[in-house]
Amino acid sequence: MHIFSRIVEVDQVLCDxxxxxxxMDDAEVKDYSRHFTDRETASYEIKALYVPGLFIQKTEVQTIKxxxxxxxxxxxxxxxxxYLKGHSSVKRGAGNQDYEHAEGMLLRNYLDKSGGGSLVHIPGNDEMKYVVIKMSREFYIQLLKDEQWINNDAFHQYILAGDPENRPNETLYVDMRTLQILQEILHCDHIQQYRYHFLKLKLRELLFIVHQLTHFGPANHSEPIASDVGILExxxxxxxxxxxxxxxxxxxxxxxxxxxxxxxxxxKSVYGNTIYAFVIDARMRKAKKLLFEDHNVNELAMLLGYQSVSHFIKVFKTYHGCTPKEALSRFKTLTSATQKERG
Incomplete structure (x- = not known):
């Protein structure tokens, strides 16, 4: 794969x-980063990692024009x-189509040069954030060759059949599990050994979740309500x-x-919860994950949009049955006991 990206207005190459x-069964994971700032146009930051057959990129953009x-x-x-944040539009992208990006959108496709490029227009005074994962055909096939769950997947069979046909993108929408796996993939630099093997495990997990979303929809999804499900997603x-x-x-x-x-x-009919209850549930599950990543209670309240720390603690206790401090103490005790058993 040759990966190229350039800001047209200032002729600035971001990736080449x-x-x-x-x-490869084993490989060294390499990091790539690029930061560009122009006071009259935009600030662009790319952080990526790659190995033979695989390229993973996180991009954050703040535009002026x-x-x-x-x-x-x-x-x-x-x-x-x-697509995690912002607004942008694509001209003559995959399938030779023009389309708009929407927050929460998950696009997948099998492409080559004829469908793997386009012009992305990002409006002024906007902030955009996205993650893109690209795998060579050989990497993808070898990654999933022993996974039985993928065998009846139509997208997988399309890849196995041969050359790309420059089809339009398939569109899904992210869920909490998808975001969690993405974070684990993007922040794996703390792993000192077997980082590549960790990435392959997480990619299989991510593709499994995408497979589930494709065939069964999100968790707790009931029978669809005609065409409204797309909007609800x-x-x-x-x-x-x-x-x-x-x-x-x-x-x-x-x-x-x-x-x-x-x-x-x-x-409520589709997801089994009111919108309010869904937000509380998502906030509390994220709170527990962040708590175990060494964020303090004040940080958790701020990150999850609670103006009152005491209110956040009350909601956390109602949902999890204990305060954040108690939950962290139990987690540390359990972790310590496990380490002693292993030692």
Whole structure:
């Protein structure tokens, strides 16, 4: 794979990298980073890691004026695109289509040079964040060759069949588990040994979750409500990405142009929870994860959008049956006991 990206307005190359297509049982994970700031156009930061057959990139953009990202990846590759924040549009992208990016969108495709490039237009005064994972065909096939769950997947069979056909992107929406795995992949630099093997494990887990979303929808998903499910999936993903400042039902209904009463009824019917209860559940699950990553209570309250620390502690105790301090103490005790047993 040859991976190229350039900001057109200032002729600034962000990435120009050759990644061999071959799969290796063991390999050294290499890091790539690029930071560019122009006071009149934008600030662009790329952090990536790669091995033969695999390229994973996180990009954060803060624009002043509208900019255009001219990107191209050549060679047969499978692309997973996770759009986490902002607004942008693509001209003549995969399938020769023009399309808009939406927050929470998960796009996947099997591409080569004919479909692996386009122009991405990012509006001025905007902030954009996304993660893209690209695998060579050989890497993808070897990664999943022993996984039985993927055998009947239509997308997988399309890849096995041969050359890409430059089809339009398949569109899904992220959930909490998807985001958690992405974070674990992107922040694995603390692993001193077997980092590559960790990445392969996490990629299989991520692809399994995507497979589940494709065939069965998100967890607790009941029978679909006709065409409204697509909108509900967008709303669900949007809420997950904005747990620090979740919009009200009234705001959501305006944003997604739905009747407020119908939105509340359909959301509960599909996901088994009210929108309010869904936000609380997502916040508390994220709170426990962040707590075990050494964030203090004040940080947790701020990251999850609670203006009162005492209110956050009360909600946490109601949900988990103990305070954050008690939960952390139990976790440390359990971890210490496990380490003693191993020692």
């Amino acid at each position: 990298l050759d990644v061999p297509d071959t799969y 509208e900019i255009t990202d001219d990107f191209l990846t050549s060679g047969k590759h499978i692309r997973f695109f996770f 967008k709303i669900r993903a949007y809420l997950i990405l904005h747990l620090d400042k979740p919009p009200s039902v009234t705001e959501l209904s305006k944003m997604f142009m739905l009747n407020e009463k119908k939105l509340k009824q359909d959301f």
